[in-house]
Amino acid sequence: MKIKTGFELRDVCGEKVIIATGIENIDFSRMISLNESAAFLWENIQDKEFDAGTLAELLLQEYEVDKADALADSQKLLNEWLECGIIE
Amino acid sequence: MKEVNKEIPNKILIGEIRNALQQGHTATLRVKGVSMRPFLETLRDKVVLAPPQREKIQTGDVVLAAISKDIFVLHRVTKREGERLTLRGDGNVYGTEECTISDVIGIVTGFYRKGRNKPDSVESKKWKIFSRLWPSSPLLRRVILAVWRRVMV
Numbered sequence: 001m002k003i004k005t006g007f008e009l010r011d012v013c014g015e016k017v018i019i020a021t022g023i024e025n026i027d028f029s030r031m032i033s034l035n036e037s038a039a040f041l042w043e044n045i046q047d048k049e050f051d052a053g054t055l056a057e058l059l060l061q062e063y064e065v066d067k068a069d070a071l072a073d074s075q076k077l078l079n080e081w082l083e084c085g086i087i088e
Numbered sequence: 089m090k091e092v093n094k095e096i097p098n099k100i101l102i103g104e105i106r107n108a109l110q111q112g113h114t115a116t117l118r119v120k121g122v123s124m125r126p127f128l129e130t131l132r133d134k135v136v137l138a139p140p141q142r143e144k145i146q147t148g149d150v151v152l153a154a155i156s157k158d159i160f161v162l163h164r165v166t167k168r169e170g171e172r173l174t175l176r177g178d179g180n181v182y183g184t185e186e187c188t189i190s191d192v193i194g195i196v197t198g199f200y201r202k203g204r205n206k207p208d209s210v211e212s213k214k215w216k217i218f219s220r221l222w223p224s225s226p227l228l229r230r231v232i233l234a235v236w237r238r239v240m241v
Binding site: 013 | 114
């Protein structure tokens with residue numbers, strides 16, 4: 001998996017949101033908010049190939065969670081991102 | 089994780105849009121409110137905004153403008169006198185707003201209607217015909233919009 005070109009994490013009003021940012025057009029009609037841990041993951045997978053395992057590793061490095069939970073959360077997040085069409 | 093479109097206050101969202109336009113981008117924005125009915129439907133349709141060339145703003149253009157502090161409208165220019173503009177939503181029977189060309193944040197160049205993936209340009213025949221035919225008379229508007237609400241919404 002990797003982040004689709006043109007999706008950028010921004011801070012809008014203290015909220016971390018993903019916005020489709022093209023060279024010309026920026027699409028404010030659809031913004032996807034990320035919680036703190038999802039934003040942390042997003043920032044750490046820029047320009048990288050990743051899967052649920054990669055995300056789980058990052059979570060384990062940053063937060064005190066057990067491995068099974070980290071993996072389950074990562075898989076869930078990955079599915080949500082896929083559904084939103086922001087990763088491929 | 090969720091889509092947050094509706095939760096971001098207008099003031100903040102418009103600030104972001106203003107920045108994007110000032111940097112030379114265009115911006116896509118979802119229409120909120122019924123004041124541009126019948127052509128633009130709230131939450132269904134989107135508009136594409138471009139940085140305004142303020143000197144060229146003219147009657148018939150649809151603009152995003154600040155009509156007072158933190159109050160924004162996406163309405164049609166119905167009159168221009170020097171730098172002063174009068175705005176009125178197509179779906180508004182009586183209300184108009186006054187502002188100056190410096191209050192204009194962006195000018196509408198296209199529309200995504202009814203969930204389409206491709207925008208209609210304001211240069212399209214459809215938009216030009218609609219703009220020409222849509223009456224300014226409050227009475228006619230009241231009647232047409234009332235019928236519209238019953239039939240279409």
